[in-house]
Amino acid sequence: MQQADTRRSAWQAMDSGQLLLICAAGMLVVAAIAQTAAVGMTGMQYAVAFGSLVALGELFRITLPGGRESAPIATAGALAYTLLLRMGSRVTPHTAMQVIATTAVGMVVGALPHLAAGRPTSIDAMARRLLAVAIVALVFRPLASSIEIRRHWWLALAVMTLLVMVAWFTDAVIAALIRAEALRAKFAVALWDELRVQAPLGAAVGASAMLIAFAAEVMGLAALAVFMAPLLVTQVAFRRYAGIRLTYLQTVRALARMTEVGGYVESGHSHRVSRLAVAAGRELGMNESDLLELEYAALMHDIGQLSLPDPIPGGATVLVSPADQAKIAELGAEVITKAGVLDRVAEIVRRQSEPWRGPQPGSPGPPISSRIIRAANGFDDLVGSSTDRERAVAALERLRLDTAAEYDPEVVEALSRVASRRSLPDVESRTFVRL
Amino acid sequence: MARVYVGAVVALGGLVISLGPFSGIAWRALGVLLLLFLISDSAPALISPRQHSWSASSSAILAAVVLLGPVGAAIVGSIAAFTPRRGVRIVQRAFNSGMYAVTAYVAGKVYLAAGGVPGVPKSSSFPAIIAPFVAAAVTHAVVNDILVNGVLRLTVPAGSAGRARFGQRITSLVVPDLGYAMFGLLIAALWRIVGPFSAVLVLIPLFVARWAVAQYVAQQEAHEATMAALCQAVETKDFYTRGHSERVSKASVMIAREIGFHFERLEAVRHAGMLHDIGKLGVPTLVLQKSGALTEEEYATIQLHPMRGLEIVREIGFLDEALAGIMHHHERVDGKGYPLGLAGDEIPEFARVIGVADAFDSMTSTRSYRDAKPVGEAIRELRKWSGAQFDPVMVDAFIAALGREPWQPPEPVAPPAGEPAAATVQDHDDPTAPLQVIRGRR
Numbered sequence: 001m002q003q004a005d006t007r008r009s010a011w012q013a014m015d016s017g018q019l020l021l022i023c024a025a026g027m028l029v030v031a032a033i034a035q036t037a038a039v040g041m042t043g044m045q046y047a048v049a050f051g052s053l054v055a056l057g058e059l060f061r062i063t064l065p066g067g068r069e070s071a072p073i074a075t076a077g078a079l080a081y082t083l084l085l086r087m088g089s090r091v092t093p094h095t096a097m098q099v100i101a102t103t104a105v106g107m108v109v110g111a112l113p114h115l116a117a118g119r120p121t122s123i124d125a126m127a128r129r130l131l132a133v134a135i136v137a138l139v140f141r142p143l144a145s146s147i148e149i150r151r152h153w154w155l156a157l158a159v160m161t162l163l164v165m166v167a168w169f170t171d172a173v174i175a176a177l178i179r180a181e182a183l184r185a186k187f188a189v190a191l192w193d194e195l196r197v198q199a200p201l202g203a204a205v206g207a208s209a210m211l212i213a214f215a216a217e218v219m220g221l222a223a224l225a226v227f228m229a230p231l232l233v234t235q236v237a238f239r240r241y242a243g244i245r246l247t248y249l250q251t252v253r254a255l256a257r258m259t260e261v262g263g264y265v266e267s268g269h270s271h272r273v274s275r276l277a278v279a280a281g282r283e284l285g286m287n288e289s290d291l292l293e294l295e296y297a298a299l300m301h302d303i304g305q306l307s308l309p310d311p312i313p314g315g316a317t318v319l320v321s322p323a324d325q326a327k328i329a330e331l332g333a334e335v336i337t338k339a340g341v342l343d344r345v346a347e348i349v350r351r352q353s354e355p356w357r358g359p360q361p362g363s364p365g366p367p368i369s370s371r372i373i374r375a376a377n378g379f380d381d382l383v384g385s386s387t388d389r390e391r392a393v394a395a396l397e398r399l400r401l402d403t404a405a406e407y408d409p410e411v412v413e414a415l416s417r418v419a420s421r422r423s424l425p426d427v428e429s430r431t432f433v434r435l
Numbered sequence: 436m437a438r439v440y441v442g443a444v445v446a447l448g449g450l451v452i453s454l455g456p457f458s459g460i461a462w463r464a465l466g467v468l469l470l471l472f473l474i475s476d477s478a479p480a481l482i483s484p485r486q487h488s489w490s491a492s493s494s495a496i497l498a499a500v501v502l503l504g505p506v507g508a509a510i511v512g513s514i515a516a517f518t519p520r521r522g523v524r525i526v527q528r529a530f531n532s533g534m535y536a537v538t539a540y541v542a543g544k545v546y547l548a549a550g551g552v553p554g555v556p557k558s559s560s561f562p563a564i565i566a567p568f569v570a571a572a573v574t575h576a577v578v579n580d581i582l583v584n585g586v587l588r589l590t591v592p593a594g595s596a597g598r599a600r601f602g603q604r605i606t607s608l609v610v611p612d613l614g615y616a617m618f619g620l621l622i623a624a625l626w627r628i629v630g631p632f633s634a635v636l637v638l639i640p641l642f643v644a645r646w647a648v649a650q651y652v653a654q655q656e657a658h659e660a661t662m663a664a665l666c667q668a669v670e671t672k673d674f675y676t677r678g679h680s681e682r683v684s685k686a687s688v689m690i691a692r693e694i695g696f697h698f699e700r701l702e703a704v705r706h707a708g709m710l711h712d713i714g715k716l717g718v719p720t721l722v723l724q725k726s727g728a729l730t731e732e733e734y735a736t737i738q739l740h741p742m743r744g745l746e747i748v749r750e751i752g753f754l755d756e757a758l759a760g761i762m763h764h765h766e767r768v769d770g771k772g773y774p775l776g777l778a779g780d781e782i783p784e785f786a787r788v789i790g791v792a793d794a795f796d797s798m799t800s801t802r803s804y805r806d807a808k809p810v811g812e813a814i815r816e817l818r819k820w821s822g823a824q825f826d827p828v829m830v831d832a833f834i835a836a837l838g839r840e841p842w843q844p845p846e847p848v849a850p851p852a853g854e855p856a857a858a859t860v861q862d863h864d865d866p867t868a869p870l871q872v873i874r875g876r877r
Contacts, residue, residue, distance in 0.1 A: 088558050153629050204643035211621055211636055218624045222562040226624075230617050230640060237647035243752075244651055248658040250751045255665045255713075257747050262716035306668045306716075335671075339664035341657040 017178050018124040025127035028134055032100035042094050046087055049221050051106040053077035053228075058110025058126075060232075062239045064197055065246075066288060068175070069125040072205045072235050073228070074110065078103040078133040079167075079209035080216075080227075083160050085144055088220040093145060096137035103133050128174050132167040139163055157210065164206035172198055184421075186285045193288040204234055249295075256299035264305040268385055274298035276376040276418060277369075283414040284368065294369045297348035301373050304332030304349075325353035348373065356408040371408040375399060375415050378407065392419050437589040441530045444582060448536030452509050459553065460507040467631040468502070469514050471495040471622075475641060477519045493575060494641060496539045497619025498634075500571050501564075502626060504553035505543025512539035530586060538578045546571035555626045564620070572616035659705075666709050669716055673723070675802055675862075676712075678845050684708035686792035686833065689840060693832035700756065704785055707757035711764050711789050712864075714744025725861070728871035737863050737870065738773040741765055760785025764793060765863075767824045787826040791817065791833050794825070797864035799844040804861075804868065810842050820866055 041047055057074025064070050082099050084092050107126055114121050140163055148155055175198075176191035183190075208231050215223035256270040277298040281291050305328055320328075333350035336342050351366035352373045365371070382395035396416045403409040472495035492515075499508035512535030516528040523531075547553070551567030552560065618637050625633030666680040687708035691701055715723065718740050722733045729737070745762045763777060763786035770778030782790075798813040808816070814834055821830040861870050 153632075157629070157632075200643045200646055204640045207636060207639035207643075211625070211640070214628050214633075214636075215621055215624050217628055218556065218558055219561040220558070222565060223624070225562075226565065226617055226620050230621075230644065234640060234644040234647060237644055237651055241647050241651040241654060244654040244658060247752050248654060248661070251658060251662055252665075254748050254750045255662070258665070258669065258713065258716050261714070261743055261747055263719075300665075303665070303668055307671050335664055335668040338667060339657070339661040341660050 015178075015181050017181055021124055021131070021174060021178070022127045025130050028100060029104040029130070032097040032104065035097040036095075036101040039095070039097075041098060043087070043092050046081070046084070046092060046221070047094065047098065047102045049224060050077055050081035050084075051102045051109075053224055054081075054103055054106025055110035058107050059113055060235065061110075062235060062242065064201070064238065064242050066193070066197060068194075068197060069122050070198075070201060071110075071129060072201055072238070073231055074107065075129055075133070076205045076208045076212070076227075076231055077224075078106070078129075079136060079164065079206065080212040082133060082137045082140055083209060083213035084216055085156065085213065086217045088217070094141070096134070096141035099137040099141065100130070100134050104130060124178060125175075128171055131174070132171040135170055136163045136167045153214075160210050160213070161206075164209065168198070168202045168206060169195075171202075183282060185282050189285050189287050197288070201234075201238060204231070249292075252296055252299050256303070259302045259305055262306065264308070265302050266384055269380060270299050270302060272380050272385070273301065273373065273376045276379060276415065277372045279418040280372050280376060280411060280414040281369070283417055284372070284410070286368070290369070293345050293348065294372060296342065296345045297352075297369055298373050298376065300332060300336060300345070301349055301352055301377060302328070302332065303335050304328040304330065306335070307331040322353065329353040352377070355405045356411075357405055365408075368408075368411075371411050372414075375407045375411045378402075379415060379419070437586065440585060440589055441526060441533075444537060444586075445529050445533035448509070448513060448533030448540075451540040452506065452513060452536060455506055457506060460503050460510075464502050464626070464631070465499075465507055465510065467634055468495050468499045468511050471498070471634045471638070472511050472514055473517065473519060474638065475645075476515065492535075493572075493579075493616050494618035494622065494637065496535065497542070497568070497572055497575060497616045498622035499619075500539065500543045500546050500575075501551070501553065501568065501620065501623035502555060505540045505547065508539035508543045509536040512536040534579070534582045538575055538582065541578050542571040542575040545574040556624055557627070561624070568620050572613055572619070575616060576613055662706065662709055666713065669713060675800065679796055679800065679864075680709050680712060682796045682845065683711060683789065683792045686795055686842075687788050689836040690788045690792060690829055690833045693836040694828065700754070703754040703757040704760065704788060706753065707760040707785055708789050708792060710744065710748050710757075711761050711793060712740070712744065713747055714740035714742065714761075716747075717743035728873045729861075730873055734870060734872045738765075740863075742774055756783060756785050759783035760789050762786070764789040766790070768826055769823045772824075782826070787829050791825050791829045793864050794820075794866045795833065797862055798867060799842070801845075801847045802862050802865065802868075807844060807847055808867075810837070810844065816867055824866055 054074045054077045057071045057077055060073060061069060061071035078099070081094075081102065082096075084094075086092060107130060111121055111126065140159065143159065172194040173191060176187060176194040179185065179194065180187045180190040208227060212223050212227045215227065219226065253271070253274075256274075259265045259270060260267050274295050278291055278295050281294045286294065308328070308331075329350055329352050333346040336346035336349055348367060348369040351370040354366040354370065354374075356365045356371045356374070366374075378399055379392075379395050382398060383391050386392075396412065396419060399407050399412045399415070400409070403412055472492045475495060476492040496508055496512050499511040503511070513532045515535045516532035518528065518531070543553075546567050549567035549570040551564060551571065556564055618641060622633050622637050625636065629636065663681060667677070670677045670679060684705050685708075687704050688701060691704045696704060718736050722729065722736055725733065741762050741764060745758055748761060749758060760783055763772075763775070763783050766772035766775065766777045766782045766786055767790075768779055768782065768787075770776050772782075795813055795817060798808045798816055799810060801807045814837065817825060817830050817833070821827045862868070863870055
């Protein structure tokens with residue numbers, strides 16, 4: 001119920017960066033369509049063929065890890081149309097504006113069924129895809145009429161590679177800007193995450209686009225049909241990969257609740273700790289793969305309690321003796337180690353009970369993720385599901401008193417910044433409002 | 436027998452190559468394609484953890500079919516013996532080499548028969564070339580599948596999980612394999628414009644596709660391992676039920692495979708079997724470990740455990756069927772089960788599968804009040820309750836599966852000294868010793 005109350009409409013949720021992006025793309029489309037209408041189309045049947053491919057790709061778009069919408073087939077189709085030099089033996093002199101108009105129309109047609117089915121459509125992702133294509137088109141189409149490019153295939157290949165990489169980078173920068181603002185992440189970290197997630201599929205899309213542009217010289221429009229199949233397979237593999245990743249996360253999230261159903265910890269504890277920890281980790285500039293490990297570790301940080309014969313009264317580990325805390329951490333790490341694939345997560349859980357400065361002066365303390373979980377756990381044990389601001393402030397004050405040995409002061413400060421946002425209507429806040 | 440089969444395949448491969456003719460084979464192209472085959476074969480995506488791997492090298496063979504003709508393609512295929520992959524035994528190398536040579540040769544012959552012309556395609560060859568090429572690609576996938584299945588049939592014991600799972604995986608691979616085969620046509624088509632460089636261009640999407648498949652497989656395995664580890668965590672407190680989840684999962688899959696579940700439902704029933712008792716966490720330890728009769732209130736908390744389990748796993752993106760299986764695994768065909776008292780066909784299929792597997796593992800495991808029953812006796816009990824507690828279809832399927840794949844009951848456990856309280860005194864899964872409930876007391 002709470003979730004529905006705090007959900008805002010798409011337009012309200014958008015920040016200025018997204019609006020700017022969409023306006024820019026919109027203006028570009030209007031200009032492209034106007035100019036194309038005024039000058040007239042060249043190679044109508046090719047425009048229709050590639051436009052259909054874009055529409056098809058938009059229809060079968062996928063969601064990559066981290067909720068990133070992507071339409072590899074649509075992008076590859078549009079880029080191929082942009083890079084097209086010859087179709088069979090015929091020269092294709094279409095302008096950049098025609099490419100943009102064709103792509104835009106294809107995208108809208110492909111998005112219509114999604115809209116009709118009531119699926120969420122992220123307009124900013126579409127705008128980004130269009131802008132990436134537009135950049136390549138505006139540079140390459142004027143070059144495409146030059147003789148050199150047509151004569152030397154290696155020159156054409158070099159120019160194409162460079163442009164595709166520029167477009168890909170621009171796309172990542174825009175995506176990172178939007179994401180950093182929405183999630184309050186650091187831009188450099190967000191950009192790195194974006195580049196890493198997009199790199200494999202981006203390389204496949206770029207190479208496929210160049211392949212089809214060259215192949216069209218030999219095969220004509222048949223190149224479209226032939227090239228569709230392999231990219232479709234790649235896309236299916238990516239979709240399954242993203243799907244299993246999501247299921248994995250859901251499984252860990254769900255099974256983390258075992259401790260709650262078993263009465264070992266307060267209801268909602270694992271989830272609150274994991275959200276706090278991830279938000280604090282992002283505040284401290286951790287990247288996405290580290291954040292995922294942090295989330296897993298935070299969700300399972302109390303799993304060791306399942307091995308205890310009797311639940312701790314109230315489940316608050318902050319109140320039990322350090323020896324017992326260490327025991328629970330060790331038991332939890334043992335459980336996680338059994339999976340055989342989450343050794344780093346197990347290490348984070350194992351060391352969550354250690355004071356941040358390490359046992360002896362000068363010895364290395366626990367990893368940052370363990371320190372974050374320790375602080376987030378301490379905070380939640382004191383505050384619980386309460387949304388009382390004063391209680392949160394008092395809990396933070398208590399954590400601060402312990403920063404000499406127990407809690408990392410930097411982590412506590414990050415936590416306090418996150419906690420102070422709790423009432424603000426940002427992306428993370430929705431997850432904090434719970435009954 | 437296996438040796439004869441492998442020998443025959445290798446000999447056939449050698450035969451088609453040695454017979455030639457070698458005229459019309461472009462040697463430079465042959466060199467490039469051999470290299471391409473080895474590169475794409477170097478790090479194949481693992482399909483299942485142990486034995487089966489699959490590489491995207493079919494695109495090199497299919498390109499050779501077009502550019503070089505059947506014999507040239509067979510030569511490209513025969514290079515499989517020199518794969519840089521490690522840990523491939525010499526017999527496997529020989530077999531792969533022969534298999535790929537035969538496959539490539541047959542595909543090349545089909546390409547010719549369907550009207551394909553060997554050599555670098557011209558603009559005028561399109562789109563007429565597509566039909567023979569697809570025919571060749573399909574042939575390649577099918578012949579490959581047949582030859583591999585043949586060797587598996589001879590070397591992997593019949594009825595084992597490995598073979599059945601592989602059978603399903605291989606069919607799910609024919610389709611992606613066809614997708615990668617299409618790259619072969621792209622290489623051939625681009626040969627005239629960018630020459631051998633076309634092979635380089637094609638490698639990038641190929642590697643990405645393979646990377647994605649590998650990631651998918653790795654994530655799937657990690658997911659299963661994590662799920663199993665977390666389920667074990669629930670069992671650690673009670674040493675009598677250790678490994679119960681995993682064994683129920685295994686038995687459920689045996690039943691489901693016997694009655695012909697397809698791959699996705701098989702995976703779902705595997706997970707459902709694993710997670711079926713997770714709701715036991717919501718039952719107070721005192722009730723689980725109580726000796727003697729339960730009060731009605733205590734019995735009610737036990738009856739609620741499937742619902743608690745559902746509560747935990749509901750948010751996982753499972754098939755609804757798996758959730759229904761967890762919720763209803765204690766229903767009885769005669770309608771006397773819990774939590775809802777469904778009867779006969781009202782009980783979801785998954786629940787009927789898990790119900791049989793669950794009771795069987797309970798009977799064949801040691802309990803504090805009795806020793807483990809031998810498998811034969813447990814089967815007799817299943818038969819006895821078939822139609823009352825269990826669905827006869829599932830019981831028959833399980834018995835048939837047990838006939839082929841022997842059951843490994845857990846090691847008998849002795850209670851560790853000084854820890855008597857940690858044992859389940861009654862087992863809610865045991866059909867031979869129903870829970871004692873004191874009725875009519877409020």
